Amino acid sequence: MTVPASAIGIASGPSTLAMFLPPPLHGQLARLTPLDIAVIAVYFAMVLFIGFYLRHGSNTSEQFFLAGREMTAWIAGLSFVSANMGALELMGWAGSAYQYGILATHWYWIGAIPAMLFLGLVMMPFYYVSKTHSVPGYLKLRFGESSRILAAFSFAIEMVLMSGVNMFSMAVVMKVVLGWNITFSILMSSLAVAVYVGLGGLRSAIYNEVLQFVLIWAGALLVPILGLVEAGGWHKMVAKIASNYRDQDYIHLWRDTAHFSANPMGVHWTGIVFGLGFVISFGYWTTDFLVVQRVLAARNLRAAQMAPIIGSFFKMAVPFIVILPGLLGLVVLQNPDGTLLHLVGENQVSVANPHSFNEVLPLMMVRYLGPGLLGLGITALMAGFMSGMAGNVSAFATVWTYDIYQPLIRKRAPDSHYVAIGRWATVLGVVVSIGAAYLVMHAAGIMDYVQALFSFFIAPLLGAILLGMFWKRATAAGGFCGLLLGILSSVSLFLWVRMDPSALSMVALSPDAKSMAENLYRALWSFLISVAVTVVVSLLTRPRPIAELEGLVYGVTKLPFQEPVPFYRNQWFWAVIVVVLFAGLNILFW
Amino acid sequence: MRGLGIRREIPIWFFVGVLLTVYGALIGGHGVYGWVTHQRDAVVLAGLHAPMWWGGILLILGLIYCVKFFPGKPTLRQGATGKH
Numbered sequence: 001m002t003v004p005a006s007a008i009g010i011a012s013g014p015s016t017l018a019m020f021l022p023p024p025l026h027g028q029l030a031r032l033t034p035l036d037i038a039v040i041a042v043y044f045a046m047v048l049f050i051g052f053y054l055r056h057g058s059n060t061s062e063q064f065f066l067a068g069r070e071m072t073a074w075i076a077g078l079s080f081v082s083a084n085m086g087a088l089e090l091m092g093w094a095g096s097a098y099q100y101g102i103l104a105t106h107w108y109w110i111g112a113i114p115a116m117l118f119l120g121l122v123m124m125p126f127y128y129v130s131k132t133h134s135v136p137g138y139l140k141l142r143f144g145e146s147s148r149i150l151a152a153f154s155f156a157i158e159m160v161l162m163s164g165v166n167m168f169s170m171a172v173v174m175k176v177v178l179g180w181n182i183t184f185s186i187l188m189s190s191l192a193v194a195v196y197v198g199l200g201g202l203r204s205a206i207y208n209e210v211l212q213f214v215l216i217w218a219g220a221l222l223v224p225i226l227g228l229v230e231a232g233g234w235h236k237m238v239a240k241i242a243s244n245y246r247d248q249d250y251i252h253l254w255r256d257t258a259h260f261s262a263n264p265m266g267v268h269w270t271g272i273v274f275g276l277g278f279v280i281s282f283g284y285w286t287t288d289f290l291v292v293q294r295v296l297a298a299r300n301l302r303a304a305q306m307a308p309i310i311g312s313f314f315k316m317a318v319p320f321i322v323i324l325p326g327l328l329g330l331v332v333l334q335n336p337d338g339t340l341l342h343l344v345g346e347n348q349v350s351v352a353n354p355h356s357f358n359e360v361l362p363l364m365m366v367r368y369l370g371p372g373l374l375g376l377g378i379t380a381l382m383a384g385f386m387s388g389m390a391g392n393v394s395a396f397a398t399v400w401t402y403d404i405y406q407p408l409i410r411k412r413a414p415d416s417h418y419v420a421i422g423r424w425a426t427v428l429g430v431v432v433s434i435g436a437a438y439l440v441m442h443a444a445g446i447m448d449y450v451q452a453l454f455s456f457f458i459a460p461l462l463g464a465i466l467l468g469m470f471w472k473r474a475t476a477a478g479g480f481c482g483l484l485l486g487i488l489s490s491v492s493l494f495l496w497v498r499m500d501p502s503a504l505s506m507v508a509l510s511p512d513a514k515s516m517a518e519n520l521y522r523a524l525w526s527f528l529i530s531v532a533v534t535v536v537v538s539l540l541t542r543p544r545p546i547a548e549l550e551g552l553v554y555g556v557t558k559l560p561f562q563e564p565v566p567f568y569r570n571q572w573f574w575a576v577i578v579v580v581l582f583a584g585l586n587i588l589f590w
Numbered sequence: 591m592r593g594l595g596i597r598r599e600i601p602i603w604f605f606v607g608v609l610l611t612v613y614g615a616l617i618g619g620h621g622v623y624g625w626v627t628h629q630r631d632a633v634v635l636a637g638l639h640a641p642m643w644w645g646g647i648l649l650i651l652g653l654i655y656c657v658k659f660f661p662g663k664p665t666l667r668q669g670a671t672g673k674h
Contacts, residue, residue: 035616035617035620038616039613039616039617042609042612042613042616043609046605046608046609050605053599053600054599057599075602207602207605210602210606211602211605211606211609214606214609214610215609218610218613218648222640222644226634226635226638226640229635229638230634230635332634366633367633367634368633368634368635368640369633369640370631370632370633370636370640370641371620371631371641372616372617372620372621372641372645373617373640373641373644376613376617
């Protein structure tokens, strides 16, 4: 899941090599050795080489925008997860784990796994059979041009702005951790993404995402391993957390969610289950084109169905390299005098408390990783950033070309023309992202608003897509009105709480609710409004003939016959294993 | 890469193998040098010589992937994207 605004604010305060040196203001966490620089240079050389190498295989629109629809389930699945594993996701959620404890794991388990299985088993056949190039493209087929244009514009704006925010945040991290110039970081990483996506299209983005996925694990896995060694193992870590922080429970997933005030996150289990586990999670994993595009690139329906299931295994494992370092930070990070180091919120950083929650992962990296390994860890963060940005830019290029340029500017043109537009849209996406990054740099206050954009669109879009896919009676007018009013209601709720913070108690249904609960309940309300409006307007307008819904709606679509395969290649078999693992993990850490 | 007029791409897994091999050699080499010369990096748990064994793991994995997915080597399913 995308990092919430409350967890994503990136350190701009003073930092230093935490456990060895006193904390000088405006210092940096670490210095790279020539070996670290060599590790980073090899990575950049490899991703650029892949872009140049694949440029010949991206000559048609099918090749450029959908990678020729010939990816294996493994490649599509890893790319599917990798496009979501941005560097800010890694650092933001490690910071959230330090701040909220193991509750942050919900965003990786209930906030991802059920939705990924639903995408693979239930929704993918419709996306795949309709042969759409994009999620807005499906809306056009189901609800008509107006819904497509609304979804396309909102998605395109969201993509480039999010990309810009991530780019700026990553540059700030590089400045804090390594002392790098912000403009240098922005230009170096964004130009590399522009080159390899512009040349090789989605295929190049996917290839690099697989590479980046491996790198993220290779660079980050050592931190929790060494952290557990230092802490004396899992049980000793849990005991130390319990003794260091007696007033809060950091180590239970569900036990203390019956009351908003009983857990550090200030959430209630209804918000986690319905707001996160259903609306936000299903909205993101099943309708956000950034991730759906990766699965659409699979070479056949079975591969497309298997890809999210394969991805879900790895998604379940991500807390090991993200949440666990945050928990370990509660135990092992120390001041130079040997006392426990306390990380604080961004607005509380001072000489006495020089580090924020969001610095916990870099702090853990410099604690354990020496020359070479630190370069690999930094490369993992950069790879995470670039995979996220490549996902944004490649999805933007597709939506811009097929859902904005083609219907509104030039309806009929040779295939090569649309490929050229896609390449230029990639460059345009990167340039606008850089502009957005500098906009955020000079007006930091808008960062919260830009990040909230994500939550404005996905919940209403989920309402429109679910009703369109599973309710024959849903009409074009119903879908459009539901989508529009859902977005407007989400924006209104957001602005209401910003202007009057006491409104949070009404949005989240409790005076004890905290900002995280607001995100969950705002999504839930906007989804319910979107659904209600779609249903009411649909019942008041004339339905489409059933024959026109073939291939678009459950119940009137004949799904393609799939050749029988041995049970170990069947998507349902692996989905059951995922469900058992998912249930077991939740019970284990209850 | 080209055979019978059909362009066959290098599998992504080969690229993964090359990258892991190079990283394994660089990091593992540094770790072995530190172990032999008794030079410890200024990090916590330096005595575990993490660069040596972590680099070794990366190197072995990388070599396995390089050999298994070497371009042009017949695989069960020679798709454009390789097979895993």
